[in-house]
Amino acid sequence: MLTYTPGDSLAHRLDPRTKLLLQITFVAAAVAHTTPRGLAILTGLTALFLAAGRVSPQSALWEFRYALPLLAAGPLVSGLTFGAPWFVVNEAVETALASYRVVLALLVSAVYVRTTSPRESRTAIQRTVPGKPGQFLGMGVALVFRFLPVLQSDLARVREAMAARLGDERPVIERMQLVATAGLNRAFRRADTLALALQARCLAWNPTLPELRFSRLDAPAIVLSAVLAVSAVV
DSSP states (O other), X not given: OXXXXXXOSHHHHXXXXXXXXXXXXXXXXXXXXXXXXXXXXXXHHHHHHHHXXXXXXXXXXXXXXXXXXXXXXXXXXXXXXXXXXXXXXXXXXXXXXXXXXXXXXXXXXXXXXXXXXXXXXXXXXXXXXXXXXXXXXXXXXXXXXXXXXXXXXHHHHHHHHHHHTTGGGSOHHHHHHHXXXXXXXXXXXXXXXXXXXXXXXXXXXXXXXXXXXXXXXXHHHHHHHHHHHHHHHO
C-alpha cells in the first residue's frame, strides 16, 4: 500500500519543502519537454529519485495499476479514425509520450509519499502558504494522506471477503455494485468516526508543528529544481 514508511534514505532526510519543489519542477519540465529525448532524461532522474527513496519501481507501479490500463489505452484511442487510414501513428505516438510523462510523475509522487510523513507535509505547506489558506491546505493534505490508505484497506478487505464467499464468480457488474456499495458505507462510517475524533481532540487550525530546517543535503536538490524550472521556461 502506498503510504509513508519510516527510514533513513537520502529522500527521507531531505526537507519536505525541497521534495515538494522537486515534484513541481519535475512535472513542469515533463510538460515542457514531452519528447523522446526529454523523457529519456527525465526517466534517468526518476530512477535517481527512486534510488534515493529506496522505492522499488515494480511496487510503485503496482500501486498505480488501476490507472495504467487507461494510460495504455490512450494512444490506441487517440490513433483511431473513422475513415482511412483508420489509424494515425503520429497521433498515437504523441499521446503515448504524454501517457509516459504521467507515469514518470506518478513514480516521483510515490517517492514523496513513501518518504514524507503526513505531519511533515502539513508543516511544509503551512510554512509555504501563509495564513488560513495554508492552514486549510495543510490540514486537508494531512487528512488525505491518513484517510486514503484506510479506505484502500477497507476495499481490499471487502474484495477478500467476496472471494472467500465465491463472490468472484458473480457477474462483473454485480461485483462492482457490491464493492462500491460496501466501500461507500465504510467510507461514510470512517468519516463519522473521524469527525467525532477531531471534535474529541479539539482540532486546532494552527497546532504546534515540527521545525523544518534545510541542510546541506538539500542544496543539490534545490539546484536540480532550479535547473528543471529553467528548462521548463526556456
